Amino acid sequence: MRKINIAVFGTGQISEQVCQWITNSEKANLQAICGRNVTRVSELARIYRPHNTYVSIEALLLDPAIEVVYIASPNATHYDYTKLVLQKKKHVIVEKTAFYTTKQTKEMFHLAEQNQVMLFEAMRTIYEPNFKILSENLSCIGELHSVTLRYQNYSKQCLLSNQPAILDDAHGGGTLRTIGIYPIYIAVALFGKPETVYYHRQKKEESKDYGGTLVLDYKTHPVIINVSKIANSLETHSEFYGSKGTLKLDRCFDIKDLTYFPLQKRSEAIATYAVTTNGIEHEFNYFINAIENKSYKYYRQAKALTLLTADIIELALGFGKKDIK
Template structure:
């Protein structure tokens, strides 16, 4: 089995978790990590057994031993460093959202397809074992015709300053792109593109969007979605059909279990995830690269484009836009 050599750009909290799971996946090595601070890069490399540390993203991209780059920078830098990685002929796994808007995602798609380089948005939930089974099970209509999805992603962050990345407008802050993407993803992966979108937001004192309610209307079902930095919710996802319910347990976007409730009673299905939960998308990327694929069939670039188009419409409706767009 070919060893896949990873590089990491941006060494924040999510990169720490991701690196921990990289070391849990066989046939994988962390070739290099990059931060603007060499001390930070060296400490990160020591903690996660990376072979090299860089104080320049460019230097990591110039490392010929790096096969694929995981980009974990703030949202507003995804476009720049994804394009630079593609130009350097590196495969790319970029944290969600792939781009801040559809225009950015199209630029990345064009670049990756032109260079014939692998590119995928890191939406780990798509590869979560529980979510994979839920998606497949619903194809056989175990709860009858689907009528409603309720899902949210909320946590308390009001103790953070307006300069924190989740509130900072210059960094594409706001709940929609940071956490609202998850419930919208769930509706999209189950039902596709909606016929109608309605969204309402409230804003943080610094001007960024704080919490948002979204209603997606389909031909014969609806999705009620919510995201917020103002409080913590139960973070379960509920699907209601004409013959029963399916509930993905908390935290639904990384859950180990779901429940099926019908006239025959309740059935519980458990699917423990590997490590923190990133192992599954890492394995998907590794397999794609070993098979010389430039996309992963379960989450394609077209999927990422259609998802961000929904998020664009939500942000446009509520006025959660950025000066740099």
């Protein structure tokens, strides 16, 4: 079986997970590791043994063997780096959150089309087998009344840090873009485009997104998303409420448990797949299969979710309550 040549740009924890997956994959070859931290690049190279190492993306893009570049640099740099890679006619997998604005997102997809390559946003949850099981079992609760999704993770670093990228909208950071994107993707993958979007921030500090309550209003039901980096929820699970009962989801990524609570009856555990040790496995299999098989149907599906999620985040952060046209 032919292996596709992937370069990893970035040296953080998520990049190491990707290097690990590529090394163990029958579908991919680790062609290069690239990053500005020379020491860290050397450390990863000793463990995962790429064909080449680079300290600049410009040098990396001169390697003709590279077919796909995975970008895991800080969010605010994604746009510039993705543009460089797409112009070299190489496929891109860019870590969430992919781009700062809807305009940037549309521009990058258009550039990918012009250069006849594919562009994906890495968002593991919707590619997990247990997310598919969730989708297939929603009908068991009957008519859907409402949904509550939670991802609250207190971060002392956010409150103390002087690094603007952590919370500042202007640097591509903030709670919606870092952890809120997980439940947003769940909502749009299950229900599509909401009619209205409203975000009530926990702290009214200009250009800072500490978290809050995001409401996505659909015709038949609301989806209420609670996210925060300055508060912890005593319960981490999410719930889908219906006319026949409630479906409980243990968390919004690396989903392990699904439980059905019929009205006035005992709860029933729904059979799920065991979570693997490397959570990026399923999304990368999806991306590589789409690229290798030229599966434009699956590519368009992923693209549509990325565009819709970008639109929702931009509306929430920029305008508060506004109809989606």
